[in-house]
Amino acid sequence: MAQKGTVTKGLFLGILIIIGIALPFFSGNFIIRFVTNALMFAVLASAWNIIGGYTGYASFGNVVFLGIGAYVSAVLMEKGGVPFWVGFPASGVGAAIFAILIGLPVLRLKGHYFAIATLGVAEAMKALVDNLEITEGNSGIYLPVMDLSVKSQYIFFYFMMLGVLVLTLVVTYIFLKKKLGYGLIAIREDEEAANSLGVNTTLFKITSFALSGFFSGLAGSLYAYQQGFIKPESVFDVGVTVKMIVMAVFGGIGSILGPLLGALSIEIISEILTNYFLVAHTLFFGAIVIFAIVFTPKGIMDIISGRKKFGISYLLQNIRDHRV
Amino acid sequence: MKTGIKWLKGLVVSGIVLGLVVSFNIPAYAKNxxxxxxxxxxxxxxxxxxxxxxxxxxxxxxxxxxxxxxxxxxxxxxxxxxxxxxxxxxxxxxxxxxxxxxxxxxxxxxxxxxxxxxxxxxxxxxxxxxxxxxxxxxxxxxxxxxxxxxxxxxxSAGQYFGTTLSMLTGFKPKPKSIAIIFGDDKFDLSVAKGAKKNAEKLGLKVVLYEKISESSADFNTILTKVKSLAPDALLMAGHTEGGINLVQQAKELNVNLKMISLTVGPSEADFRKSLGKNAEYIFGVASWSPQxxxxxxxxxxxxxxxxxxxxxxxxxxxxxxxxxxxxxxxxxxxxxxxxxxxxxxxxxxxxxxxxxxxxxxxxFNPNGQIKGSSVVLQIQGGQVYQVYPKGTKKPIYPMPAWKTR
Incomplete structure (x- = not known):
């Protein structure tokens, strides 16, 4: 039985990978850009999943890593004249270092207090970047333009983003099989018990936060380079954090592929709605998210993993289980 | 059998995802x-x-x-x-x-x-x-x-006072010095920066260039400075509330300048109502107004x-x-x-x-931005008029001293 499940998963993954690699060669620039954008959210949601899903620390400020990643690349490339290949890893490392520094005090907080503190950190960073001379303040900063044809640029960004996503998922997968992964889940289930069993909770939590920051930072760097211009209000937007959390929950938190599926399906639903309803799309979109959370709180992953039969009884069982 | 269904399910989901991605079609419109x-x-x-x-x-x-x-x-x-x-x-x-x-x-x-x-x-x-x-x-x-x-x-914000300055240099006798003060937001800062650059290009001496905190509502210190430096004109980039306070306190301290010009305020009815007669002769700028x-x-x-x-x-x-x-x-x-x-x-x-x-x-300028078309307004007889370039009324310069009104 378990083996059959693995086969299904493997097939499913295989199909996704083939689509992922073939897509840019069979579609127009808009689709490529659209999917690149969706992949970015998949990275962000998956990165959030590490700290929010596996470790159980609901960070409401994860956008700060996107912002730092974006600004590290922007400042290094524009002011420092360094090539993208230097700015890109520097963005990930910069965001990870920030996560460690900020994690030391903030990860001592739990529950709502942690959520509020991270929200505060993101807002404070926005205010800081808004007023710094080197980031050109709230008027925003340009990045150097890439010297490639339009199509090649988009294929480049597509595969870079896809690469970051694969890296995020593979690294998460590997860590889950190691002591770190079990430690994180133990922290989520009962931090004090984990501590008494010898799990170095501070180290584990900070590692998880830093990983989350690292991948978000890489995504931020790509975002900035593709946009060609960034402003604090757009890369430190709390709405982006909310979006990554909704995506992670929609797809299924605490599972590897959940956030990816959540991000893709939410982006596609949102795009279709926007296409047909100029203003009312927000209303329909909100309704879809509410229904999804009420009927399938465990996310898409729970449905397609095939552990339970999908049908009316599944939906009703979910409501009973979660006492909505 | 069961695996088949699961397999199918996975395929259907991926199919839907792919289908949706590829099918964003927009119907073609008629010609012409x-x-x-x-x-x-x-x-x-x-x-x-x-x-x-x-x-x-x-x-x-x-x-x-x-x-x-x-x-x-x-x-x-x-x-x-x-x-x-x-x-x-x-x-x-x-x-x-x-x-x-x-x-x-x-x-x-x-x-x-x-x-x-x-x-x-x-x-x-x-x-x-x-x-x-x-x-x-x-x-x-x-x-x-x-x-x-x-x-x-x-x-551009930097050109906001451009027309005001070119009007100013056309007056006789030609003004020699101006003071620029500005509020603490980015837009005001760009307006002030541009005004300073423009003024220097036109041969006007900028004797005072200072950021002010509009929220304090106290302009005594800055006005005392202005009084001792005695520039011909005072330009302020700020907001309506600050403008009202500035004019009110300029009268109280009897600071007589040939011209006071504000970015925001003079075109608004509230400004004139709050200041009453003291709003007379105050200059303003606007890129457009329905009047x-x-x-x-x-x-x-x-x-x-x-x-x-x-x-x-x-x-x-x-x-x-x-x-x-x-x-x-x-x-x-x-x-x-x-x-x-x-x-x-x-x-x-x-x-x-x-x-x-x-x-x-x-x-358009060669960079693509519109050539500064802001106009100069002045309050005359309780009404706002465009006075430069080609206005319905002529600008009144210098403003009469507060005591002689």
């Missing part, structure tokens, strides 16, 4: 239509102002289509704007511009609202070499990269536009609305002048724009 693409803030933080642009763009295109459309090489074309909601988000907006160009195949682009969204959009326009005319971003940054495909109809009177190419005149606009939408248009009409006027004129829909030729025609619109005369 010029399609303009616009990603605007319909929802999100900037939706309030975004609506102003949408209303105006719709009114202007309806007016053109009613009058027979745009003539290109003898053939009449109707205009259609393809709107998308960018959710006031820069990444979303840039993505939609992509969609407008690649999927909807629009002929030309209209700008979004706010500078931060306009810049990423303009970079997409540049990649595809499709001209974009925007009326929603004033930041000099938009034009600082010499992107040849972006044209803006909002004058102005310009002849236009889509609407007969500013008055005509304001009347039609109010009849349709039931609110007073402001400079955002007028700027949006100018966008359409610029494109209409350029397409007709170029006599083709070729983006490159239309771009060149836009660069050579020289038209009268209900928003005022439109000509």
């Amino acid at each position: 239509v010029i399609k303009l693409g616009c990603a605007m803030s319909f929802t999100g933080k900037k939706s309030r102002t975004g609506k102003l642009y949408v209303d105006s763009l719709k009114l202007a295109t309806a007016a053109i289509n009613k009058a027979g459309g745009i003539k290109v090489a003898g053939k009449a074309y109707a205009i259609k704007i393809v709107f998308y909601d960018d959710k006031s988000d820069a990444a979303e907006s840039a993505k939609l511009i992509e969609k407008l160009i690649v999927e909807d195949k629009v002929n030309f682009l209209l700008g979004p609202y706010s500078s931060g969204v306009t810049i990423p959009d303009s970079l997409v326009a540049q990649r595809y070499k499709i001209p974009m005319v925007e009326g929603g971003g004033a930041s000099g940054k938009i034009f600082s990269r010499k992107n040849p495909y972006i044209f803006g109809t909002l004058p 102005m009177n310009f002849k236009g190419i889509i609407f007969k005149s500013t008055k005509d536009f304001v009347a039609k606009f109010k009849a349709k939408y039931n609110y007073d248009p402001d400079y955002h609305n007028a700027s949006a009409v100018a966008e359409i006027a610029v494109l209409k004129n350029a397409i007709e002048k170029a006599g083709t829909l070729n983006p490159e030729k239309v771009r060149n025609a836009i660069a050579k724009t020289n038209i009268e619109t209900i928003y005022g005369p439109v000509r």
Whole structure:
């Protein structure tokens, strides 16, 4: 039985990978850009999943890593004249270092207090970047333009983003099989018990936060380079954090592929709605998210993993289980 | 059997995902239509102002289509704007511009609202070499990269006092020195920076250049400084409340200058009401107000536009609305002048724009931003009049001393 499940998963993954690699060669620039954008959210949601899903620390400020990643690349490339290949890893490392520094005090907080503190950190960073001379303040900063044809640029960004996503998922997968992964889940289930069993909770939590920051930072760097211009209000937007959390929950938190599926399906639903309803799309979109959370709180992953039969009884069982 | 079903399920889900991604088709429109693409803030933080642009763009295109459309090489074309909601988000907006160009195949682009969204959009326009005319971003940054495909109809903050200064240097005897004070937001800072640069170019000595905190409402210190330095004119970039306090306290301290000019305030009824007689002779600047009177190419005149606009939408248009009409006027004129829909030729025609619109005369600087068309206002007899260039009344300079009024 378990083996059959693995086969299904493997097939499913295989199909996704083939689509992922073939897509840019069979579609127009808009689709490529659209999917690149969706992949970015998949990275962000998956990165959030590490700290929010596996470790159980609901960070409401994860956008700060996107912002730092974006600004590290922007400042290094524009002011420092360094090539993208230097700015890109520097963005990930910069965001990870920030996560460690900020994690030391903030990860001592739990529950709502942690959520509020991270929200505060993101807002404070926005205010800081808004007023710094080197980031050109709230008027925003340009990045150097890439010297490639339009199509090649988009294929480049597509595969870079896809690469970051694969890296995020593979690294998460590997860590889950190691002591770190079990430690994180133990922290989520009962931090004090984990501590008494010898799990170095501070180290584990900070590692998880830093990983989350690292991948978000890489995504931020790509975002900035593709946009060609960034402003604090757009890369430190709390709405982006909310979006990554909704995506992670929609797809299924605490599972590897959940956030990816959540991000893709939410982006596609949102795009279709926007296409047909100029203003009312927000209303329909909100309704879809509410229904999804009420009927399938465990996310898409729970449905397609095939552990339970999908049908009316599944939906009703979910409501009973979660006492909505 | 069970595995088969699961397998199928996985396939169906992936199929749906793929199908949805590939099937974003937009039906083709009939011929003889010029399609303009616009990603605007319909929802999100900037939706309030975004609506102003949408209303105006719709009114202007309806007016053109009613009058027979745009003539290109003898053939009449109707205009259609393809709107998308960018959710006031820069990444979303840039993505939609992509969609407008690649999927909807629009002929030309209209700008979004706010500078931060306009810049990423303009970079997409540049990649595809499709001209974009925007009326929603004033930041000099938009034009600082010499992107040849972006044209803006909002004058730059740095040029805000430009007309005031050129009026000032025309007075006899020629003023020698000025003082510039500014509030603590970015826009005010750019206005002040530009004014200082302009003034020095015109040979005026800037004897005081200082940031003030408008929230304190106390201008005694700065006014005492101004009094001892005795410049000919005082320019302030700030907000209405600060302007009222400044003028009030200037009278109390008997600071007599030949001219006091404020960026915001004089055109507003509240300002005149609060200050009463003390508001007399105060100068102001504005890029546009519904009281102005310009002849236009889509609407007969500013008055005509304001009347039609109010009849349709039931609110007073402001400079955002007028700027949006100018966008359409610029494109209409350029397409007709170029006599083709070729983006490159239309771009060149836009660069050579020289038209009268209900928003005022439109000509572009080589960087693509409109040539500063702000006008000088002055309060005379409790009313605001345009006094420069070519106003309904002549500017009164110098202002009479407070004691002699």
